Amino acid sequence: MPEMRRDPITKNWVIIATERAKRPEKPTYKVDMQENEVPYEKNCFFCSENEYMTPPEVLAYRNYNSKPDSSGWTLRAVPNKFAALNLNQEFHIKQENSLQISSYATGTSEVIIESPHHSKCLSQLDLDQVADVLRAYRDRYIAISQENAVKYILLFRNHGAQAGTSITHPHSQIIATPVIPPKIAEEFTGANDYFESTGRCVYCDMIKMELKERSRIIYENDHFISFAPYASKTPFETWIMPKFHSAKYQDLNEEQILYLSEVWKTTLFKIYKGLENPPYNYFIHTSPTQKNTDRYYHWHVELIPKLTIAAGFELGTGMYINIAIPEDCAEYLREIAVK
């Protein structure tokens, strides 16, 4: 039966259209799996030995006797060579008239090179290395949040060309903006409304519901959970969340990082194996840098495998037609064995 479900935070409706799964020529993608591992590629900006190709590093986890911007690292963060925003000028609103309002694009953009290995993707790295990536997210978040001009920091990852990656070597990205972006503002409003009317965090309530119903859980340990949200917008949409209330990713402590990396790696591995290495995008939604959302917000990761195309209907309405049932997707991934 075709069903609509309402997102409890944004209050937007999603159409769960199982009939559409029968459409002819449903587009499906795969990221080319490299049969043989390629540890090094001589023209790759991000490979070890090619450090001179990037701007100077802003963070590196490296051997105690190695030098900055040389080999001997396990993870590096560098400014994005093709940054869309920079901190050279202030964010200052210029109003030509009521229809033409502009500013210098103030902000920053960095790349986190997740490992020196050219072809090993995040789901294939050791747990230690995944934990390092999550530490680097936190460390760079904290460093960038010191900039006065920065109002929001998005940590995200594009996997595969169909998900918008232009460089093959596995990496994550950070973009810091001088405004709070609309999707973030929408979540803050929704979560705050819920808090005002119930006195509770909507995300904490979601976790309680998921742990009770269990049908949408993909994986969990004592402190973190991954699941298919009730109002999933796309097939295999996956969220990762702390079970404890926390508005800020950047507040994670060492013990929490270890628990989180286990859920993160396991979830990515299930997607890699179960969906045959699909392209995907994920991003972390956390508190903004200069606004206190501690009581009502709850940081989380949203991962969207690129299995379908957002076309005229989605672009024109902002509504989504999801051709898969979230409970089916969760069950499928839950049952994928982890090697």
Next chain:
Amino acid sequence: MPEMRRDPITKNWVIIATERAKRPEKPTYKVDMQENEVPYEKNCFFCSENEYMTPPEVLAYRNYNSKPDSSGWTLRAVPNKFAALNLNQEFHIKQENSLQISSYATGTSEVIIESPHHSKCLSQLDLDQVADVLRAYRDRYIAISQENAVKYILLFRNHGAQAGTSITHPHSQIIATPVIPPKIAEEFTGANDYFESTGRCVYCDMIKMELKERSRIIYENDHFISFAPYASKTPFETWIMPKFHSAKYQDLNEEQILYLSEVWKTTLFKIYKGLENPPYNYFIHTSPTQKNTDRYYHWHVELIPKLTIAAGFELGTGMYINIAIPEDCAEYLREIAVK
């Protein structure tokens, strides 16, 4: 210089990032141009002679002596065989708890087969045929708006597999929803705010500005205009609008349809020729069926060529990084000669 521009209606910021155009391996697509025209394909649902493959037609422009659901037509509208919504049950909100709110997916979905010809795309049709497509949009809009359950009707077109088309034969689509979708609601709010504070239609003011500045105009005639919006979200984003104030596409009269079809065909042809037949999505934003927006709203078409991929940043923030300058895009298309 990297710049941010604020959309005057939604108030969302767009990053105009000319530096990003230098990124390595920028993905670009083309719709395969069929060297030889293919008038008929025996397995195509939408070709003439294959009428039995579709549900019974709800509209057809056909020879006076031809029968419904047989050949002899120039345009047909049929229910979507793979509809995500239907009118079998009412839209009735079921609240399991505050986090699980659902309904039957009430609505309708139709396909407008633009011509019997299998491979000729809209920009290649005669002006008469383009006018027929625009008439069919209006006629089906009016018919569907009689349904009580319908709150909004979106007319849209996906061109090319990368823009989400699953069937090659040129066609447009209609989806009617039982709620006003979020992007539509956002525009109504923005336009109403502008009207409340100025007493004027924001779209009328935009047209006045575009006609004065001229740098973003792509094409115009006495009654319609196509242009690159000031805060374009993607390269070559193109809007088509009536120069006269009108909230409702469905109010177009015969004379207006003729003027509109000239701007429509010319604009599509410039995109086809100038960008070498790129995949694209377009949709018509018009008034909802049961809410009066006459004073402050102004119907328009938004066309988005699929030249880049919305990736983690766009999905995570709802902000766009546009790697092309709108004025450059408009100039380029303006100068494309129409055969």
